[in-house]
Amino acid sequence: MNVELKHYTKKLKGRTILDDISLTLAPGHVYGLYGRNGSGKSMLIRAISGMILPTSGEVSVDGQRITVDIDFPESMGLIIENIQLQKAFTAKTNLQILGDIKKIATPEDIEWALTAVGLDPNSNEKVRSFSLGMNQKLAIAQAIFEKPQLILLDEPTNALDFQTVADFHQLIEQLQSPERIILLASHNRDDLTEVATDFLEMDAGKLYPRTRADVMSVGAQHA
Numbered sequence: 612m613n614v615e616l617k618h619y620t621k622k623l624k625g626r627t628i629l630d631d632i633s634l635t636l637a638p639g640h641v642y643g644l645y646g647r648n649g650s651g652k653s654m655l656i657r658a659i660s661g662m663i664l665p666t667s668g669e670v671s672v673d674g675q676r677i678t679v680d681i682d683f684p685e686s687m688g689l690i691i692e693n694i695q696l697q698k699a700f701t702a703k704t705n706l707q708i709l710g711d712i713k714k715i716a717t718p719e720d721i722e723w724a725l726t727a728v729g730l731d732p733n734s735n736e737k738v739r740s741f742s743l744g745m746n747q748k749l750a751i752a753q754a755i756f757e758k759p760q761l762i763l764l765d766e767p768t769n770a771l772d773f774q775t776v777a778d779f780h781q782l783i784e785q786l787q788s789p790e791r792i793i794l795l796a797s798h799n800r801d802d803l804t805e806v807a808t809d810f811l812e813m814d815a816g817k818l819y820p821r822t823r824a825d826v827m828s829v830g831a832q833h834a
């Protein structure tokens with residue numbers, strides 16, 4: 612799978628939110644997307660996932676244009692803000708409900724994903740009583756349980772404690788494969804240095820490829 616943005620521009624209310632972005636995402640890589648609050652990271656994820664239309668330019672997956680040839684990338688797992696989970700059900704039931712749409716995940720996949728994020732697959736606890744961190748774990752589980760080829764996670768470590776962040780990094784390493792693209796977005800670039808193989812900085816809607824050396828050297832970039 613290859614994801615390609617060509618001169619992708621998004622304007623909203625007269626403001627340029629994504630500014631002439633050209634980018635190729637290749638399998639095997641873990642992309643760390645960082646930048647200040649409001650710089651456009653979430654919008655870039657929305658663009659790749661087909662949730663917004665470009666003002667000009669295009670995004671394509673394996674040559675198929677998103678929102679033109681196909682609505683969204685077929686094999687995709689996603690965390691965006693305000694993921695809607697069914698609060699009256701357990702974590703496992705939530706994944707079963709989501710899994711019923713595509714019917715590609717097995718019960719073992721669901722158990723694996725819940726265990727991988729540190730949730731008990733056999734718990735009877737309903738999502739309504741989950742802590743913020745448990746909600747975030749379930750959000751990660753729903754993004755990975757179908758083992759998609761494209762994983763886009765916006766601020767995945769929000770509300771996670773230190774140990775759980777370390778477990779999350781291990782999970783990303785486990786998920787990294789020659790067939791899969793992973794993109795992690797964070798306002799904090801230090802969140803990304805453990806796991807990302809490639810770095811992208813978003814600044815006021817413009818995207819800049821960065822090297823690890825750029826990211827590690829203090830004050831060398833905007834964020």
Ligand SMILES: Nc1ncnc2c1ncn2[C@@H]1O[C@H](COP(=O)(O)OP(=O)(O)OP(=O)(O)O)[C@@H](O)[C@H]1O
Nearest residue numbers: 623624628646647648649650651652653654655798
């Ligand atoms: N519905 C909207 N209408 C107009 N502007 C919007 C809308 N949604 C987002 N924006 C603007 O788009 C810009 C990029 O927002 P985006 O959420 O992508 O930033 P971000 O880098 O993900 O920020 P954060 O780190 O705070 O999540 C911001 O200036 C925001 O105000």
